[in-house]
Amino acid sequence: MSSTNKEPATEIYPALNQTYCSLCNQISLRTSRLDPFGTLPMELTDESQQLADCWTTKLAYWSGQNNHMKIAAFRQAMLSPMTFYVTILTYCARFRAHASGLKETPQSIQYTSTAERSLLRYIQAASDPYDENIVMAFAALSLQEERYGSKERAAEHMNQAMVRLRPRAADYPFQNVFVHYVRYTMSPCGVVRDAVEASQLSSFLRIAQSAAQDYHFIYQAPLRRTAFQFSTPLHLLLSSGPHPSPVPKEERKWVVNCGAVHDLCRVASLIYITSSILDYRLSPHKCNLFLEELLLKISQHNLDRWASTESLLWMLLEDPSNVDLKDPRRAWVVGDIMGIVQRLPAQLKYQFSELLLRFLMLRPPDLEISLDKFEVALWQHVNSQLVVDCHDIEISSSEKERGLSSNRARLIVT
Structure with a gap:
């Protein structure tokens, strides 16, 4: 069973109104809805409502809306106010900034900061470090950083998600799909030289x-x-x-x-x-x-x-x-x-x-x-990378030798 964060929702989610906060504990009772795109199981501020609507009506790939994916993620996110905030609202805040041609906006900065603090508090309060909501939140943050932030942070978040998912993959069917989907679609890092x-x-x-x-x-x-x-x-x-x-x-x-x-x-x-x-x-x-x-x-x-x-x-x-x-x-x-x-x-x-x-x-x-x-062609590529690596090592060694020689010369003069 997933643990529940006991901190007041007003401290964790300042962008959400009091009605939403009073419904936080009811979320698990309201998520049996077959079509979450009909009505949300919680009341949001106008701003948060716009972000949720962005997920349901605007967010698309070149191939179209891909509703099956969006509904699956939306329904799973509703199981916890933390995952809903991190996965749905924060993603859409950052996505809207990107769609406007900006790297970030005051809105996306606020949501990102709050999402990271929310996840940290959830982890601190959780009795299970492999909690399914933690896995989902790390994967969601990895996706956001990959597309709209830092590739390095995306890799760090993905590593956290994978470490927690691996021993529980059979128990977390949605997280298994979500984590691997994000992992497969991350940008390449480095070249094949092995x-x-x-x-x-x-x-x-x-x-x-x-x-x-x-x-x-x-x-x-x-x-x-x-x-x-x-x-x-x-x-x-x-x-x-x-x-x-x-x-x-x-x-x-x-x-x-x-x-x-x-x-x-x-x-x-x-x-x-x-x-x-x-x-x-x-x-x-x-x-x-x-x-x-x-x-x-x-x-x-x-x-x-x-x-x-x-x-x-x-x-x-x-x-x-x-x-x-x-x-x-x-x-x-x-x-x-x-x-x-x-x-x-x-x-x-x-x-x-x-x-x-x-x-x-x-x-x-x-x-x-x-x-x-x-x-x-593959082996030509790999061998060419090995040559480049050897050349870099030689340059590094030469620079190190020059540095040692320079130090000796200064010692002699001294």
Whole structure:
């Protein structure tokens, strides 16, 4: 059970009015509402109401509103006044500043400061350091810093969320989705210069290629043959585009990061689906079930009409309805691979994703893109980084030697 922060809400949430404060303890009783977008379970100030409305009606990706994701986050945030303030209100305060062309505004500064203090007080009062609300709040702050603040702080917040989630992932289904979604869509940091990481990518692609050539398995899993072919919903979702936006031009100032998040979600979805199929390679039946459920979700959420890789990735991370398809390790493994891919140069990243799509489509290699060509380019990149590192070490050593020589000379003169 999650612990409850006992401090007066007026001290923690100065932007909320007294009516909201009197309802803080009733939130858990009011969150059974199937559609939180109808009416909020609490009364807010005019300012806070505008921020909540921003989440429900304005916030969008290039692919559209993605209501399934927004509703899931909104409903979970309502379980605690702290998470609602941090996840919904503070995010929208910072988002509105960004949409206005500003890095921050007095409103976004106030909400960010209050959110951080609120989380700290909640942690201090909590009996469980792995509380689900703490995990969600750290992930929410990581997302905000990643998009509208400091990349370094985003990484710190994400680390806090992951450390708390890892031992409780099976108990926190929403947090498991939210944390990994944020993790997959974070900007790359550094470059791939490690031979071990390069080998990991090569091995993953080699296994995927081998699975695509296992015709006996493919014959036993009919959907594996057809699900990713040209013009199918999955092909339209996973192909590199272009993808038109359903968001009206006059509303596009509310679009988050335009194409950047879309492309990260597309690559992560390719890795996740490939990893899932590889996990089921000893069971054509499970592979077929996985694809059946995925196609059903795509249809239910109209992704066959409005292609959204953001919603696709979110649904992949959600627990499957069939218990036999669950694998709590998969999201972590996919995140590790995604962390390497994000640091590749753009051309190598494109080749990696195209190879995965071709393997899913069961297409043979061609003169344009092949695994052999990718591996040659990958190792050239890694080796070039090693040369740069060695050069930097030599320069550093030379500078250190010059510094020592200079110190000796000063000692002699003295």
